[in-house]
């Protein structure tokens with residue numbers, strides 16, 4: 001068995017642009033990344049950072065300029081690897097004249113499933129992604145969100161070990177997002193490796209064992225969410241007792257909210273660390289109820305990285 | 315069933331659902347039927363005109379099916395991006411090309427058969443309603459089995475045209491592919507003139523260019539044996555075999571080129 005479910009080695013892709021004076025666009029620059037079996041990796045980055053390019057290289061829909069992409073120890077495009085993977089393309093589109101059921105049976109057939117087996121699997125999967133009676137309708141009449149669900153179902157038709165999802169939440173309504181989140185969680189529970197791209201960080205926060213952050217074609221950061229260097233931006237201090245007026249004397253009035261049962265919630269900014277404030281508060285007979293550090297959100301972290309990447313270019 | 319066969323069956327199923335195909339076949343059958351009426355109107359009242367028109371209709375409508383469905387097979391997959399999902403399945407790119415080609419040939423075979431049955435039905439009816447002495451005046455019997463030779467060669471020609479359409483559609487847009495395929499179809503019928511052109515011009519450059527084109531472009535005129543068959547002249551088996559072998563070689567070359575181009579492409 002391969003050590004890594006997915007392995008990218010200095011993967012680089014230039015898109016040729018300009019007919020007369022070709023000036024290739026570097027969409028992916030020396031990306032190296034290993035994903036272990038059973039991981040759920042969130043591949044995150046803003047628009048145009050190279051997420052889709054990476055997935056297309058993994059599916060060998062495009063060829064790399066240099067570097068390698070491997071799945072289950074085999075090079076991208078390998079037929080044996082393809083038997084064991086599933087792929088949801090970005091904004092998926094299939095065949096207008098087929099019904100969702102027929103599409104899944106056709107794709108199942110390409111994996112060598114017997115028609116009866118493929119039909120059973122199709123019906124289970126369509127249930128799982130919430131496509132009901134409309135599965136007998138032609139895909140021409142499907143809305144974007146419904147196609148996205150069919151796209152997820154078809155990615156699972158071969159019971160894959162590794163699942164690649166390009167923006168699985170895009171085009172889905174809140175219910176669809178929740179369903180998809182639960183689905184990815186269940187894929188994780190089943191021990192599958194999931195590699196999904198997104199620029200919506202809350203999705204990743206809830207789902208991933210690890211994230212990789214892409215900015216402008218480069219992998220700028222990877223790690224377990226808990227280990228990533230989130231900056232502490234301040235603290236939330238809850239106190240009770242004491243007089244609200246005393247807080248004003250400490251210059252904390254503006255950041256204080258008094259809640260019903262005589263408690264005060266103080267949002268301590270970064271330049272007023274608790275060890276400075278606490279002695280004062282206890283002198284004024286406040287009791288500490290709780291103290292929690294406020295980390296920057298994944299969103300902020302992400303923006304900071306993007307900003308630092310953009311500065312040298314400017 | 316192999317992947318190629320599964321893709322082929324899918325192409326066939328989809329084209330059977332295609333309204334364009336129904337309309338084309340229906341129209342062809344109507345035209346073949348109408349040729350009976352046209353035959354009635356003309357002074358000669360001969361089966362020749364019906365045979366001629368019927369075979370021409372089979373060819374032209376076959377051509378439309380080959381081109382309009384043929385160019386869409388691959389280029390639509392690419393343009394609409396359905397190819398992304400398909401190529402992530404255990405399908406090699408050359409299998410996709412072969413499957414698509416086989417599927418369309420299957421579709422054509424069924425449609426040409428339908429048109430052939432319609433043509434024989436009209437001719438059989440005509441033969442049945444005419445008097446015995448009138449039938450004697452015909453070059454060949456109305457339901458002359460030799461017509462099957464003409465239909466077979468039409469089918470082989472359509473297989474070649476399909477390969478041309480598929481070849482173009484692996485690297486150009488559907489519209490351009492259609493234009494190029496129709497263009498080659500027309501040029502292919504006048505290909506033999508390039509041979510003569512060589513003798514007419516003085517410039518050796520022009521002459522060798524004409525010769526190069528003569529060998530490179532498909533030669534489609536030999537597939538057309540309507541006139542012989544209609545006039546009751548035999549088409550020797552050797553001729554059919556040689557023409558089919560030529561088509562087979564040309565088709566192989568086109569499919570190989572299509573597979574090579576398609577295998578190297580980036581789908582962006």
Ligand SMILES: Nc1ncnc2c1ncn2[C@@H]1O[C@H](COP(=O)(O)OP(=O)(O)OP(=O)(O)O)[C@@H](O)[C@H]1O
Nearest residue numbers: 015025027046047048049050051052053054199582
């Ligand atoms: N076919 C193409 N030709 C030229 N440049 C391209 C092509 N496809 C993508 N690019 C460029 O490559 C870079 C990466 O694009 P990619 O689609 O991989 O981004 P992404 O991270 O998936 O973005 P999004 O979140 O918008 O889906 C972008 O700068 C884009 O402009």
Ligand SMILES: [Mg+2]
Nearest residue numbers: 051052053090
């Ligand atoms: Mg993308």
